[in-house]
Amino acid sequence: xxxxxxxxxxxxxxxxxxRYLGLSLAKFLLLLxxxxxxxxxxxxxxxxxxxxxxxxxxxxxxxxxxxxIHILRDENAELQxxxxxxxxxxxx
Numbered sequence: 001x002x003x004x005x006x007x008x009x010x011x012x013x014x015x016x017x018x019r020y021l022g023l024s025l026a027k028f029l030l031l032l033x034x035x036x037x038x039x040x041x042x043x044x045x046x047x048x049x050x051x052x053x054x055x056x057x058x059x060x061x062x063x064x065x066x067x068x069i070h071i072l073r074d075e076n077a078e079l080q081x082x083x084x085x086x087x088x089x090x091x092x
Contacts, residue, residue, distance in 0.1 A: 017028040045051070 009017050012051055017025050021028060023031070
């Protein structure tokens, strides 16, 4: 066989995906679309608007609780002061 016969014997009907991946173009596109869809779905679960809203809500709630802690500490200090003053008066 000469070179021309060898080149004629090579099947050029395979496209790139069949040649390199062993998949038909339709199967490759379906697989690619599936991977992209799953990636987008996981991205929405992790970083979607619902997650961001919950995160921001928790930050606001944390700020509220920190303010409430300071208010209650101040109130507690005043009540302890009043308690010790009353205790001192009653001890005399």
